[in-house]
Amino acid sequence: MDRQPPTALLSPQEWEQLLDDFASSSNPSRRDRWLHLPLLDLAVSSLLRRDLPSHLKPLLLSLVDDHLPPPLPSSLPALLASLLSFPPDHPLRDHLLVTVVSAFASALAAPISRDHEAPHLAALVDALLAAANRPNHAPDRAARALACDALRALDAALPGLLAEALGHLYALAAAERSPAAQSYLLLLASAARHAVRLGRLASGASILAVAGPPTPFAVPAHLLSPLAAPGASVAPPSEVNVRDTRKVLALLMDRPQVLTPAAAMEMMAILAEVASAVLQWAPAIAAHIKVQFGGMVHSSSPMLLHSLLTLFVQFPDAFGAEDERTMAHRLALAAREVHRPLAVRLLALHWLLGSGKFRNLVPGLARWFYPAVFDPLALKAKKLDCLAYVAAGVDGEKVAAADRASDQATRLLDDGLVCVSAFRWLPAWSTETGVAFRALHSVLVGAAPHSTDGTSCSGARELLNSTIFHHLQAILVDMASEHQGLVPVIADFTNRLLACNSHRWAGERLLRTLDECLLPRLEPGYQLASYYPIFEKIAQNETVPQHHLIELLTKQMVSLTKKHGPDTELKSWSQGSKVVGICRVMLKHHHSSHIFLPLSHLLVLTIESFPDLEVRDHARICLRMLSCVPGKKLRHIMGVGEQPSGVTPSHPGSLYDIPSPRAAQDLKSMPDLASYIHLERVVPLIVKQSWALTLPNFSVQSRPSGSILSIQDVSSAPSEQENPTGPTIERIGYRQETLRVMDSKVTITFSSSAHFGKIPSCHIPFILGEPPGSGMDIVPIDNQNREESSYCASVTIELEPQEPSPGLIDVSVEANTENCQVLSGSLKPITVGIEDMFLKASVPPDTPREGVAMYYQDLFHALWEACDSSTNTGRETFPLSGGKGSAVIDGTRSVKLLEVTPKVLIGAVERYLASFVVSVSGGSLVTILRGNGVIKNVMWEENVPDASVGADALVPYSPDNNLQLHLIDDEDIGVGAERYGHESKREMGTMRVMIFLPPRYHLLFLLEVGRASTLVRIRTDHWPCLAYVDEYLEALIS
Amino acid sequence: MSGGGCSVRAIWILTPNDTVAFSRRFAVVEKRWRAAWEAEEGDGEGDRRGTGAAPLLLPADHEVAAAFAERWRREGTARGSGIRTNVSSVGLDSWVDDPITRHIISLRLDKEEGDGFMLWPVVLQKRGGYYVLVLPLVDPQPFRAYENLLKRSDCGSSAKENGNLSSILFNLPCITGAFMVAHVVGDIITGDIAEPEVIVSSGPSVGGLLDSLTGSIGISARAKPIAAPVAAPTASLSSPVGAAQSDSLKGGVRPFDKDLLRNFIIGAMPFGTPQDLNYANVTSIRTTGFSGDPLPTDQKQPAWKPYLYKGRQRIIFTSLETINAALYDRDDVPDFLSVSGQVTCRAELEGLPDVSLPLTGLKTAHVEVSSFHHCVQASEPTANKQTLVFQPPLGNFVLMHYQAPCNIAPPVKGFYQLSMVSENEGAFLFKLTLMEGYKSPFIMDFCMITMPFPRRRVASYDGNPSIGTVSMTEHSIEWRIVSSGRGLSGRSIEATFPGTVKFLPRTVQRINSSFRSVSSIGYTEDSDSEQDNAKNGASLDDYIMEKINKDLHAVDLEEPLSWQVYNYAKVSFKITGGTLSGLTIDPKSVNVYPSVKAPAEYSMQTSSGDYILWNTLGKCPTAALPREL
16 A cells, blocks of 8 residues: 555543644634544544554544544545455454445546546455455354445445346345344445445346356446436336345345334435335235235334334325224324423324325324323423314314314313413413413414415414304403413413414404403503503504503593502503503504594693603603604604614513603713704804903902912804894704604703803793694704704793803703603803893883983993092092991993994994994084984984093004094995084094993993094903903904 | 435534534535535526525634624523514514524524624533534525515414424424434433443343443443333422522533544544434444354344344343322312333343234323334224234343323322411321332332422421431422332332421522523513402412512523422322333233244333422412313
């Protein structure tokens, strides 16, 4: 042999390691490192090594058998050589033989290479045939048997390999008397089968003819040919081969009792095939088969029983009706034999139901299918299948004695269910319950099986009218009314039918029955909640009228309302929510016209009297939808977008979850709430960019340090929208993913780090204000979509500033989502500017209307003086009315030059400051402003610009300024402009502006309006505001 | 083509930790599997390889282990497997909704490349904590048929429909064969390989095949005979206590002898097709060989009798009966009593003689069903008689099995009452009669009553029985009425035992995590529907029961009922000297041909199986007795 010895032998330790790596389940990659070695060669060549421990050697062969990939044909010669040179009495020889033969069988396939493969195969078969060819040699009978088995394995892998040696095999099998005879017989049978499959029977030559001695063996030609092996011939068998086949069969069937059950199973399978091939020409074989194998009906071996069953099917003429009855009876009884393994008892029942031949006999065996109390539940379940089959069949026979038959059917069902009747009080998930409901289902589909195409089912009409179906419904109704714990199981049962295309009608009928028979039995109260799963199913189904259910739910709401007390808040809320939830389901699945009246009554009742606010809210939404949205659209609306992004339901798809009470949702889970709800100011701020100055403990009294703690940006992004006149504060549009809110309102809360006092939260009743058809969907808005948003509401925020400064107001929103979770999140903050602090000074109540302007002017002058820091150290004390103390004013003054034309300035003042103007002086200015008519009820002083005003200017005029007068030719100044077109004075006049800054400060402007610029003199008793005022004035004219 | 027989592609033995303890693949069978699929693809049925229907290579061990673990994860619950529930989904075995899918499973192997495939039918046996998986060869057609069942979208098939599971199984004897392979492999790994017991009236039980063998060739191999402990006074497997113990064993399984198994497989099914699944025979041949054993001269020696006996000749029969009883002591519920029996035989006869044994009294004993060893040729039973002719194998074997009613008064009758007087205390009363109507030679060897409280811990008990001794364990009270060695014979006795039992207060039970059962899937208790039974005037027992049942676990489908929800007393006893069915053998009527002088011996023994006294005051499981249509 040209076999290369392995380059390196593995040590015992390496083998141990290798085997361990191959056995490792946890880390399959460990074996990879060995795969480069010629493991097959190494393993086989190591078998005879003396340095390897003996326990390791069988493992090496197992490695080849079980873990290495199928060997390639090229490795076969080496394997064969190992086998042939192996000591015959070595304990591992059998194992090696098995390994080598398995390798040959799995590596070779027809066509076999004539030069490379066939010689080795022939050598192997030679060796095996030689071993087998010593009949009745006593001591090596086990080895001879194994050789036969090996030949059979090769024959199975290479069909027809031994077809030409059939005569020899026949002789060997006939001669052998030792227990090894079994192997010889099986080998003969197997070879004969392949001869039949190859179509040899049609040949004129006898299949038993032999050309010479069994060895040397030659691989038959058909395995060497590249053409596919011929299929079974349709040609009839030749006479000689009918005879010879009968001869072979006679030997094989001679004494089947000498076979073990396992071998008998194999033998009977082959026999059946071979006998079938000649049965037409030798019909007596069938009778022979019955005689030889019929006795196995009493065997306790399941293998023999099952093999006999297959003979019943393959040789129907051999076994008569009586035999079939005996067999069926045996099978029914086999399931009762407690010594048999459970699986076998189950199989026996399957065999009964698995063939039409025996299935027809099942009804006559009904009494044997009664489950016994100690039968395992699996067996009870299968016996109940049989009883269900009988019951369905009995009931289906619409014969004269129909009543009696129906009685029998229902009695069978009742009797059968007794063994799992414990389910009536056991928990719903008990195995007994599962088995019982499985049986109920079995009855149903037994009576009305699915059709082959799965779309319809036969016997639907019959079943609906059948006693058994009525009885089944009665069982379920009773069960539901007496055992609330089973309601979910009944709901599941119904659902199973509803989900089936073929049995939907049965589920619907069942629901109607529950509606008609169960609902009247139920009383309102807390325990009614157990039935909600069924109610939900009823509400979902269009074919079930809803009035019973609505009536019951109405009673339930009344009952819940009555029982409500301090201890039952949670219960009322939970149960009420569920009831409204069912109403919602109804809305979704029914035409509103059918349910309108009773359902609206129920909802109104809830809205009016139910103790829980949230439930009332929820009911209100439902009522609104019921009354405003057309049914079709409503169902559509309710069907889409069940969940908004970012809202995680606690349990999807169920209405009946109890949410953790009022637990606010994590803000992180709703990061983009701001994209759904948008707040905008009605009047945009003039100051686009601002900042806030925060002072610690600022007060007039403790002012000294005045250190600045922080300066922060107030508004980061200007609101750039272009329709400032729109009333929009909140815009809600529809698009993309929808946010579904179940409340009738959204609650908005405000908070701020600025000193604005407590800002009350407010509710936006957005749903109720919504026009019909819009639903409750809220979708993110973007700029393109804004115009489409059809919903907005105004929110007014009242501040109580403790000091007049800009600031940010944080806004958060809370709402209830569909599944009663509380949804909350932040919106974009609202920017508050200094201008929001501008208020008109209040007028004493006794001031006559015509004296208001004068009062303001006087007040202006008084404050102007008081805030002059040059007088009296800038501090004046005013006694308060009523003599309860005095107000102290610490004045500050400043000045600002606005380099704009009067046209711009006047426009800005008229637009933003008109209500704060106290007086206007100077002829041209008076003329213009009066003509414009925006500023009213002020003191007009047409002449005498107050000289004193300009005298104390801190910064009179900028030297860079061109102080030359310009002609005013801007027509836009207004009506009065023309009249001043020739005005030569540099000054056009002055305006006095007085602003009250809450809580108790003032801001005074004296605007000296010039042709090219305007000087603003500022005085205030709240110096920090000067910083914002400067910015404000800049923004005013920009 | 699988051809109707049984060939096995592979055997795996998995541990509870989802590792492969043993595997064996049969390349010859695998070759046929591939050929069958390739042939079908060649037949123009379309290329199914891409759809992941069938693999052309067996998966590696670790893949099988992973697939099996994954299957447990998907449907390894007590209910989830075998019955369709609201958590079953298309593609799971439980979707098929048949309890046999607990034993014939499919394994899904999901390859990383997305080319997943399915292994079916994998025959599964759970033995000694191990999972034995046997994959027989099937043709593509039934494989597809089962695949269709898994995919059906309807509500579950019935026996009347084409392609239902029963018809698939009917046409696959290989599955039945695989069961037998799995069974014997299970026997080997659990060490449950003793031959059936044969009792000799004079002296100890006799041994099995190896004793016959070694005796015949003059070797004294062992001092102790093999004898199966049929009637040990321990709880039977189906008792809740026993079940709990076997569950707790799962964590640490006993290692088994892999060489023994490997050797057995080489002898029993060298190329994957089983030929002899008799453990004793196969291992004897493998270990002993046939050095000096002669061959019969004129007839074939059966394969199941590899050796011939030599020595003093005799033939021994033993009737072993097990009685199951549900005793209610109620007017509305009839007691249930059933005897399952077997006649075991040991024929120490030289050569290959035929033995004929006439059975009489079949009708008197109302024998319902009987089945016989495969060596037996039984005549059709006539009115009261049936003759068995058999060529006996060597060693002990079960000649026949039968089922019969108990044709004599129950050996232990009476009642057991337990009433809870408070949540943690119960009062009980036994009033029993033993062996009433049993005359000599009936002897009751021992009798013990166990009151199991698997979900309560017994703190103490109080009370004295009229006879016998009482002891307690953590979860039970045991009352020994008749002790071993002081058999009760020729008379009946009355035994009463009034007493009280106190339990430790209940704590929330933690279920052993290795117990793969999730019972409450899909159904959550609704606190709204909680009913306060105590307020509603229901009995205290009901109230306690309801409270206890909240943490109940659904039992496996292999159990007959939820034992834990009932109160009962379990009776264990052994009776010798007669049978309860009344079916006996007359040793004098035994004939051996060719005639030899061989004395026939016969002995009888009955032991208790599930012999249950249900608490007369509590709930009890029942079953309807059959009636004629």
